[in-house]
Amino acid sequence: MGAVPVEMGAKVAELDRVGYLFGVKIAASMSPVFHGTVFRELGLNWEQFRLDSADIPQFLQLIKDTKCFGASVTMPNKMTIMEHLDEMTEECREVGACNTIYFRERDGKRIICGTNTDVxxxxxxxxxxxxxxxxxxxxxxxxxxxxxxxxxxxxxxxxxxxxxxxxxxxxxxxxxxxxxxxxxxxxxxxxxxxxxxxxxxxxxxxxxxxxxxxxxxxxxxxxxxxxxxxxxxxxxxxxxxxxxxxxxxxxxxxxxxxxxxxxxxxxxxxxxEAMIWQGFEQEKFWTGIEVRDLPVSKGKEVIAARLEQSKL
Structure with a gap:
């Protein structure tokens, strides 16, 4: 139940850090390719995997792995995940929805934090x-x-x-x-x-x-x-x-x-555009790098290329 899904297993072993896109009907999401591009540009051996699921217990088990840098959370999990957060930002609390999981240390323990970068x-x-x-x-x-x-x-x-x-x-x-x-x-x-x-x-x-x-x-x-x-x-x-x-x-x-x-x-x-800018904000929480220092033009380019394909 808590194991990494089989199709991810071999790949995860080759990576330094892993993250997830956690939601349903996410096959067409551009999030993994966007974040993958940013990670490569930063020289990071990281990747985001799709987790097409609403199984909160499985997700919580997966993100216990210290290799996990965090997750994008999409529907229908944005509200149901909130009761499992140890800490949340003002935006997360005030909107009443979490779309980003990241981690912090508190009293020597790794805690689950949530924010809302959609805003x-x-x-x-x-x-x-x-x-x-x-x-x-x-x-x-x-x-x-x-x-x-x-x-x-x-x-x-x-x-x-x-x-x-x-x-x-x-x-x-x-x-x-x-x-x-x-x-x-x-x-x-x-x-x-x-x-x-x-x-x-x-x-x-x-x-x-x-x-x-x-x-x-x-x-x-x-x-x-x-x-x-x-x-x-x-x-x-x-x-x-x-x-x-x-x-x-x-x-x-x-x-x-x-x-x-x-x-x-x-x-x-x-x-x-909203996806791109909320995505760069997520990167800030995961990598600790300010948005101004992220490869903004490269992230925009990869989404622009995907848009061109969608017109064909």
């Missing part, structure tokens, strides 16, 4: 790609589409760093929105959240400057999905435009919603 991925996607944040999204409303873990990270980034005056929440499921607002209020930053549930309501509101879309790339089918899409399009069609980060990049970052936003005159930032 940095959202923040840096905008600041690295928007030439004039003051003119585009600072001191304007922000908007988040969705109600899951990624949406919570986006809310936190907009509130903490991006100077959003208020944050509109748009989602097909009201109960998910209610849960986000309740949890954010409990953590002290929910008062600026506004559930926008109809196109008529959206008509009356100021246009957002930064939108983060955190939903899969499926056409709207149910009445609730069609209503949510109408709300989004009402905001996109307002006279004042901004930038939209389309977090969905699997199987392709070129989504239907991204196309609608682009045609409406918005700057669309691909979800692979």
């Amino acid at each position: 940095v991925g959202v923040r840096e996607s905008f600041y690295q790609n928007v030439a004039d944040p003051d003119g585009v999204f600072h001191d304007r409303p922000g908007m988040v589409v969705g109600g899951g873990g990624a949406a919570r990270s986006a809310v936190y980034a907009l509130w903490k760093w991006m100077r959003a005056t208020k944050i509109y929440l748009v989602n097909r499921d009201k109960s998910e929105v209610d849960a986000v607002i309740r949890d954010c209020k409990a953590r002290g930053y929910g008062d600026t959240l506004v559930h926008v549930s109809t196109a008529e309501q959206a008509e009356q509101l100021e246009a957002p400057g930064a939108i983060v879309a955190c939903v899969p790339d499926f056409p709207p089918n149910s009445p609730e999905e069609k209503t949510a899409r109408a709300v989004i399009e009402t905001f996109l069609n307002k006279e004042k435009k901004g930038s939209m980060l389309e977090m969905c990049y699997n199987p392709t970052p070129f989504t239907e919603l991204g196309g609608i936003a682009e045609r409406a005159g918005w700057q669309v930032i691909l979800g692979t």
Whole structure:
């Protein structure tokens, strides 16, 4: 149960350090190739393996190995892993989700620490790609589409760093929105959240400057999905435009919603940008090397090459 999966066994023996991508439906994830590229550029004999699983006990057994440098944690494990952490960063605690495991020493023991680098991925996607944040999204409303873990990270980034005056929440499921607002209020930053549930309501509101879309790339089918899409399009069609980060990049970052936003005159930032910048933040925790000293251009190049392949 706690052993390294058979297909990894021989390879692990050849490596100095190993890590995992722990989640389900991760076959298409670019995380291992991204981190592998960074490790090679740094001259490290390290590798990240996919662990397609929601088996927390198995995962905890695997990461006990002192060879393990840490892990990327994805759905459905981001919240369930939290009760097993010995320490967590402010971002992890405030968002209520962990996407990165790393280790520290405390009283001579190796302890499991958790953080949330998704929030940095959202923040840096905008600041690295928007030439004039003051003119585009600072001191304007922000908007988040969705109600899951990624949406919570986006809310936190907009509130903490991006100077959003208020944050509109748009989602097909009201109960998910209610849960986000309740949890954010409990953590002290929910008062600026506004559930926008109809196109008529959206008509009356100021246009957002930064939108983060955190939903899969499926056409709207149910009445609730069609209503949510109408709300989004009402905001996109307002006279004042901004930038939209389309977090969905699997199987392709070129989504239907991204196309609608682009045609409406918005700057669309691909979800692979968030993956890249949260990935560099993970590297900082694992290697101890500051992001400015990491091989940023090489990491971006390998993802750009993958994007070109996805267009073929």
